[in-house]
Amino acid sequence: MPVVLELKNISKTYPGVKALDDVDLTLYQGEIHALLGENGAGKSTLVKVMTGAQRKDEGIGQVLFNNQSYDFKTPAEAQLAGISTVYQEVNLLPNLTVAQNLFLGHEPRKYGLIDYKNMLVQSEQLLSRFKLSIDVNAQLSSFSVAVQQLIAIARGVAMSAQVLVLDEPTASLDADEVQTLFAVLNQLKAEGVAIVFITHFLDQVYQISDRITVLRNGKQVGQFLTSELPQAKLIEAMLGKELQHLTGHQRECESPTNSQEAILSLSNVSAKGSIQSMNLTVGKGQAVGLAGLLGSGRTEVCKAIFGLDQLTQGDITFTNNRLTISQPADAINAGIALCPEDRKTDGIIGPLSIRENIALALQARLGWWRYISKAQQEELAQFYIDKLQIATPDADKPIEQLSGGNQQKVILARWLAIEPMLLILDEPTRGIDIGAHAEILTLIRSLCEEGMSLLVTSSELDELVALANKVVVMRDRHKVTELSGSELTSQHVMQAIAEG
Amino acid sequence: MMAKRFLPLWITTGLLIVLFIIGSAQFEGFGSLRVITNLFSDNAFLLITALGMTLVIISGGIDLSVGSVIALSGVVCSVLITQYQWHPVAVFALVLPLGTLFGALMGVLIHEYRLQPFIVTLAGMFLARGLATTISEKSVEIDHPFYDAVSDFGLLLPGNAWLDASSMLFALLLIVIVVIMHFTRLGTNIYALGGNEQSAVLMGVPVKKTTISIYAASSFLATFAGIVFTFYTFSGYALAGVGVELDAIAAVVIGGTLLTGGSGFVIGSVLGVLLMGIIQTYITFDGTLSSWWTKIVIGLLLFFFIVLQKLLNRNNKLHA
Ligand SMILES: Nc1ncnc2c1ncn2[C@@H]1O[C@H](COP(=O)(O)OP(=O)(O)OP(=O)(O)O)[C@@H](O)[C@H]1O
Ligand SMILES: [Mg+2]
Numbered sequence: 098m099p100v101v102l103e104l105k106n107i108s109k110t111y112p113g114v115k116a117l118d119d120v121d122l123t124l125y126q127g128e129i130h131a132l133l134g135e136n137g138a139g140k141s142t143l144v145k146v147m148t149g150a151q152r153k154d155e156g157i158g159q160v161l162f163n164n165q166s167y168d169f170k171t172p173a174e175a176q177l178a179g180i181s182t183v184y185q186e187v188n189l190l191p192n193l194t195v196a197q198n199l200f201l202g203h204e205p206r207k208y209g210l211i212d213y214k215n216m217l218v219q220s221e222q223l224l225s226r227f228k229l230s231i232d233v234n235a236q237l238s239s240f241s242v243a244v245q246q247l248i249a250i251a252r253g254v255a256m257s258a259q260v261l262v263l264d265e266p267t268a269s270l271d272a273d274e275v276q277t278l279f280a281v282l283n284q285l286k287a288e289g290v291a292i293v294f295i296t297h298f299l300d301q302v303y304q305i306s307d308r309i310t311v312l313r314n315g316k317q318v319g320q321f322l323t324s325e326l327p328q329a330k331l332i333e334a335m336l337g338k339e340l341q342h343l344t345g346h347q348r349e350c351e352s353p354t355n356s357q358e359a360i361l362s363l364s365n366v367s368a369k370g371s372i373q374s375m376n377l378t379v380g381k382g383q384a385v386g387l388a389g390l391l392g393s394g395r396t397e398v399c400k401a402i403f404g405l406d407q408l409t410q411g412d413i414t415f416t417n418n419r420l421t422i423s424q425p426a427d428a429i430n431a432g433i434a435l436c437p438e439d440r441k442t443d444g445i446i447g448p449l450s451i452r453e454n455i456a457l458a459l460q461a462r463l464g465w466w467r468y469i470s471k472a473q474q475e476e477l478a479q480f481y482i483d484k485l486q487i488a489t490p491d492a493d494k495p496i497e498q499l500s501g502g503n504q505q506k507v508i509l510a511r512w513l514a515i516e517p518m519l520l521i522l523d524e525p526t527r528g529i530d531i532g533a534h535a536e537i538l539t540l541i542r543s544l545c546e547e548g549m550s551l552l553v554t555s556s557e558l559d560e561l562v563a564l565a566n567k568v569v570v571m572r573d574r575h576k577v578t579e580l581s582g583s584e585l586t587s588q589h590v591m592q593a594i595a596e597g
Numbered sequence: 598m599m600a601k602r603f604l605p606l607w608i609t610t611g612l613l614i615v616l617f618i619i620g621s622a623q624f625e626g627f628g629s630l631r632v633i634t635n636l637f638s639d640n641a642f643l644l645i646t647a648l649g650m651t652l653v654i655i656s657g658g659i660d661l662s663v664g665s666v667i668a669l670s671g672v673v674c675s676v677l678i679t680q681y682q683w684h685p686v687a688v689f690a691l692v693l694p695l696g697t698l699f700g701a702l703m704g705v706l707i708h709e710y711r712l713q714p715f716i717v718t719l720a721g722m723f724l725a726r727g728l729a730t731t732i733s734e735k736s737v738e739i740d741h742p743f744y745d746a747v748s749d750f751g752l753l754l755p756g757n758a759w760l761d762a763s764s765m766l767f768a769l770l771l772i773v774i775v776v777i778m779h780f781t782r783l784g785t786n787i788y789a790l791g792g793n794e795q796s797a798v799l800m801g802v803p804v805k806k807t808t809i810s811i812y813a814a815s816s817f818l819a820t821f822a823g824i825v826f827t828f829y830t831f832s833g834y835a836l837a838g839v840g841v842e843l844d845a846i847a848a849v850v851i852g853g854t855l856l857t858g859g860s861g862f863v864i865g866s867v868l869g870v871l872l873m874g875i876i877q878t879y880i881t882f883d884g885t886l887s888s889w890w891t892k893i894v895i896g897l898l899l900f901f902f903i904v905l906q907k908l909l910n911r912n913n914k915l916h917a
Binding site: 150171172173176177182184188189190191192193197198201202204206209210211236252 | 602776779780781782785786788789791792793795796797798799800801802803804859860
């Protein structure tokens with residue numbers, strides 16, 4: 098098969114960090130090429146350099162596209178040449194409609210003017226490939242993160258001429274959508290499109306990819322054929338060592354759920370345009386998982402408890418008091434923390450340092466008159482940097498300069514730091530690598546053992562089962578069933594989601 | 598969702614109609630076609646300026662130079678016509694491209710050096726005003742047959758209402774701008790920039806070209822407004838158009854465009870100018886109120902619309 102894109106000796110230096118150090122990548126026509134590595138390994142940086150979103154270090158290295166040397170200065174140039182990219186995080190425009198987002202820059206035109214009718218038809222066709230039937234004339238901001246991610250991918254697919262680059266496209270997708278996506282990718286592959294696929298889900302790597310390039314600390318570890326690289330070897334290549342303990346072990350010390358004192362209970366709770374007559378109890382020290390497809394109401398349950406959606410019916414009781422929350426600060430004061438799904442809009446404060454981002458919620462809880470000294474902040478930050486393996490030279494780096502997965506770890510640290518009575522995690526390990534994944538699960542478990550209660554949603558069933566004593570399965574915005582004890586296996590949860 | 602985006606627009610329209618009805622009930626002659634055509638001809642230069650300002654604000658920027666550009670344009674026109682005996686058409690053919698270039702340069706500065714539009718256009722404002730004053734400190738009168746011909750040109754409507762050339766030109770420009778904003782890639786790109794510049798870059802929006810076009814368009818329209826203003830006053834004056842940039846911004850906000858960019862409609866700004874104009878007309882008809890009341894009412898309206906935007910936005914966020 099002919100080579101489409103070849104990167105040779107690429108380096109990228111940020112102030113104080115060598116994000117890429119002499120990296121090569123060869124991409125063949127009609128292949129799916131997985132680009133793997135830990136958080137901060139340099140995957141996204143490589144993608145950005147290759148597509149003109151960032152400039153590589155001057156003087157060294159080369160980008161060959163169809164055997165021609167290119168130096169893309171903007172993503173627009175790369176797009177024009179035939180390389181279409183979906184960057185990590187959803188990078189779309191919230192103020193435009195879905196159709197406008199899909200076709201921005203290549204709108205169908207008639208007599209030089211945008212042909213909206215045609216655009217509408219094409220948008221619907223395109224989205225139907227992803228089994229998405231939504232109003233394409235609605236504003237993008239009215240859709241969930243997962244739908245937005247699908248829209249971003251659809252946009253990438255629509256424009257992919259020769260190369261399609263997907264940076265963690267499956268981070269917030271459910272199993273079903275992942276399969277839909279893979280069907281589309283295989284189709285593109287058959288048409289000869291070369292696909293770069295970044296993910297932290299190794300099973301997906303083995304399912305879809307033909308070839309693997311592994312990065313570690315900005316250096317290239319090697320290029321492998323997927324069929325010739327067993328998973329253990331792959332992990333070793335990524336981490337530079339063997340993984341001590343894999344995730345997915347079910348929680349051993351299981352206390353019977355009914356004998357526990359309830360810390361949170363929802364009785365018959367409905368919210369406008371969100372959940373319907375939801376009943377749920379979380380015991381002290383108990384970890385409850387919320388499972389269900391996209392749009393099943395998982396995120397909405399979290400929002401309702403945190404006071405982000407107004408209740409139309411029912412009561413929420415927390416530590417035996419009826420909960421009245423009108424803003425997140427009230428929830429934090431009551432001892433509830435929510436780590437939101439969309440870190441980009443609800444989470445990080447870009448220019449602030451890691452230290453400040455971590456201390457933020459704790460400071461808010463203590464009140465501004467009880468200032469956490471810089472030394473204390475330092476200590477706190479260092480603790481979590483070590484615990485969660487946040488890849489950074491120091492705690493003073495602005496969070497916006499961290500890799501996606503490392504940003505997620507910082508947000509998680511922020512909420513862990515306040516040691517809440519109830520911690521709500523919405524997709525907590527989205528984009529986090531397998532090495533840190535295990536550490537995070539251990540940390541969360543030990544917090545539960547110390548008495549913290551946990552409500553967690555995740556589209557990764559293994560993770561959910563590993564964390565939770567009880568899993569609540571949701572569908573169409575209400576509860577279908579609860580699984581606990583010996584019933585609690587990924588298999589059972591999957592069945593419950595499918596059957597209802 | 599859709600309705601919410603249009604809500605400020607409907608409110609402005611509603612206020613406009615209500616004021617017109619109140620005025621008509623109170624004063625004889627208010628409820629006439631003539632008052633309406635006068636609204637357009639008296640405010641034509643502001644209407645044209647506000648068109649450009651809307652583009653700039655939707656893209657997330659601001660243009661403080663328009664008032665000074667109006668003055669500079671007027672002064673250059675009057676000096677060339679009166680002192681150098683150029684034909685007005687030749688003058689316009691020179692002034693319009695120059696004005697456009699002025700804006701394009703500001704766009705280049707803003708894009709290439711990542712400068713705040715506020716600062717760059719503030720500098721542009723001083724520069725243009727300074728240039729205008731250097732060329733002529735005194736008001737220069739224009740007395741040219743072409744000007745007489747143009748001011749005689751127009752459409753006599755029933756009720757002795759006179760639709761003059763500048764109103765017609767404005768209507769033409771309005772159509773062009775609306776088409777650009779809603780039916781061309783440039784228009785979508787302008788909204789995209791205002792939505793999130795970083796995402797726009799990653800999605801392949803030609804940011805440089807778009808930024809330059811936006812400021813070039815705004816200056817072009819301000820220059821055009823300057824020319825229209827010379828037809829209104831039959832003169833060019835370096836101190837004309839002081840504060841027009843603020844009137845234009847006020848009209849844009851009253852018309853429902855978000856100052857943070859990304860959302861709004863050109864037609865809204867037109868309604869904004871008309872609303873401000875009708876308040877002025879009302880006060881003139883009344884005769885007992887000081888004309889400063891116009892400013893007070895506009896100030897209150899601005900407060901109201903900014904609070905309204907905040908509320909609408911907050912609701913949007915919660916239900917997202
Ligand atoms: N704008 C920036 N300024 C400084 N350093 C940066 C910047 N962007 C990225 N880095 C650094 O470059 C390194 C590589 O980051 P990159 O985003 O490529 O990682 P990644 O492999 O995509 O990780 P993840 O799996 O978490 O997305 C990290 O150490 C990161 O801190
Ligand atoms: Mg990344």
